Amino acid sequence: MKISPAAEFAVRGALVLAEHYGDGPTTLDAICEARGLSKQYLVKIFASLARAGLVTPVRGKRGGYLLAREPGEINLLELIEAVEGPIAVNFCQHIPPRCEQSECALRTMWSDIQQFICSKLGSTTLGQCLEVGQTDPIRRAT
Amino acid sequence: MKISPAAEFAVRGALVLAEHYGDGPTTLDAICEARGLSKQYLVKIFASLARAGLVTPVRGKRGGYLLAREPGEINLLELIEAVEGPIAVNFCQHIPPRCEQSECALRTMWSDIQQFICSKLGSTTLGQCLEVGQTDPIRRAT
Numbered sequence: 001m002k003i004s005p006a007a008e009f010a011v012r013g014a015l016v017l018a019e020h021y022g023d024g025p026t027t028l029d030a031i032c033e034a035r036g037l038s039k040q041y042l043v044k045i046f047a048s049l050a051r052a053g054l055v056t057p058v059r060g061k062r063g064g065y066l067l068a069r070e071p072g073e074i075n076l077l078e079l080i081e082a083v084e085g086p087i088a089v090n091f092c093q094h095i096p097p098r099c100e101q102s103e104c105a106l107r108t109m110w111s112d113i114q115q116f117i118c119s120k121l122g123s124t125t126l127g128q129c130l131e132v133g134q135t136d137p138i139r140r141a142t
Numbered sequence: 143m144k145i146s147p148a149a150e151f152a153v154r155g156a157l158v159l160a161e162h163y164g165d166g167p168t169t170l171d172a173i174c175e176a177r178g179l180s181k182q183y184l185v186k187i188f189a190s191l192a193r194a195g196l197v198t199p200v201r202g203k204r205g206g207y208l209l210a211r212e213p214g215e216i217n218l219l220e221l222i223e224a225v226e227g228p229i230a231v232n233f234c235q236h237i238p239p240r241c242e243q244s245e246c247a248l249r250t251m252w253s254d255i256q257q258f259i260c261s262k263l264g265s266t267t268l269g270q271c272l273e274v275g276q277t278d279p280i281r282r283a284t
Contacts, residue, residue, distance in 0.1 A: 001222070001259060003143045003232045011248070076251075080143070090145045106153070109218075109266055116258045117143060124251055 001089070007080040009037055010045050014079050017055060018071035018126040025064030045083055052082035072127030077118055079126075087121075089114045143231070149222040151179050152187050156221050159197060160213035160268040167206030187225055194224035214269030219260055221268075229263075231256045 016031045028046060032039045046065055049055040054074060056066045067074065081087060091098035092107045093114045099107075158173045170188060174181045188207055191197040196216055198208045209216065223229060233240035234249045235256045241249075 001143075001145045001149070001226065001229050001231060007143070008232050084143065087143050089143060090150050106271060109262055113259055113262055117255055120251055120255055129248060 003080065004084050006041070006045055006048075007084040009035075009042060010049060010079045010083045011076055013037065013042055013045060014049065014055065014067065014074065014126060015129055017065055017067040018074075018130055021067050021071050025058040025062065025066050027064040030064070048083045049079065052078070054078060054082055067126070070127065071130055072125050074126050075122050076124045076126075076129075077121035080121060087114065087118055089117065145222065146226050148183070148187055148190075149226040151177075151184060152191060152221045152225045153218055155179065155184055155187060156191065156197065156209065156216065156268055157271060159207055159209040160216075160272055163209050163213050167200040167204065167208050169206040172206070190225045191221065194220070196220060196224055209268070212269065213272055214267050216268050217264050218266045218268075218271075219263035222263060229256065229260055231259065 012035045013031050016034050017026055020026045028039055028042050031037065032042055046055060046057075050057050050065075054068050056068045058064055058066060077087070086095060088094040090110050093110050154177045155173050158176050159168055162168045170181055170184050173179065174184055188197060188199075192199050192207075196210050198210045200206055200208060219229070228237060230236040232252050235252050
């Protein structure tokens with residue numbers, strides 16, 4: 001029961017763009033340096049975020065990436081689903097469900113868990129994250 | 143953000159034992175047939191459940207597996223953690239954390255999500271699942 005590393009890195013990378021919102025494009029190198037992330041990995045993640053319209057690539061010598069909307073207008077659920085696809089905590093929460101059982105106490109429980117997760121992530125924006133001081137570089141423990 | 147298939151199958155398999163609680167051992171073949179699960183996969187899962195003391199293997203011609211405690215005394219968190227290890231929804235929720243940042247709005251959010259999941263799973267027993275009629279065979283959609 002965990003978020004994929006790609007989705008976690010998408011959130012961390014987008015937070016760097018949010019920190020620099022209004023300052024012009026930020027390069028992937030700068031994002032990797034700020035958050036201790038692998039560039040090879042981040043290239044794919046940011047391609048997914050760009051396809052989802054959450055970040056905007058800027059070509060050229062001073063190119064990089066911009067956040068496509070204000071930090072307060074981008075929530076974490078959008079970022080995660082852009083790289084992970086729709087959240088489905090288990091088989092029965094897939095769309096369409098990967099389980100045919102219609103009446104199941106487990107399904108209600110999984111549905112509650114899924115709704116809580118989506119609500120939490122969907123109601124948390126990059127802007128809110130910035131406000132509460134989580135913008136220091138995130139370093140993985142050795 | 144999903145439960146592992148192993149953990150999901152552990153819950154489904156254990157539910158079959160719960161259905162037959164008091165009737166003697168149930169074979170893995172019978173569990174596989176009831177839930178449409180792969181025996182090769184279930185062998186490993188039930189070995190993990192046995193190591194965790196949640197099921198008891200019974201050798202011999204009429205052997206199989208027994209639930210180690212009453213269905214009302216085994217919760218879903220125990221079953222899932224027996225095959226998946228401690229639940230950690232992301233890097234900062236690992237024990238020890240895989241992120242060094244101490245003050246982080248994201249951490250609080252992840253912590254809330256993790257606590258909700260653990261509370262939900264930990265307060266739901268196999269016995270409760272049986273009571274609400276989710277014991278029909280679970281078939282994967284084609």
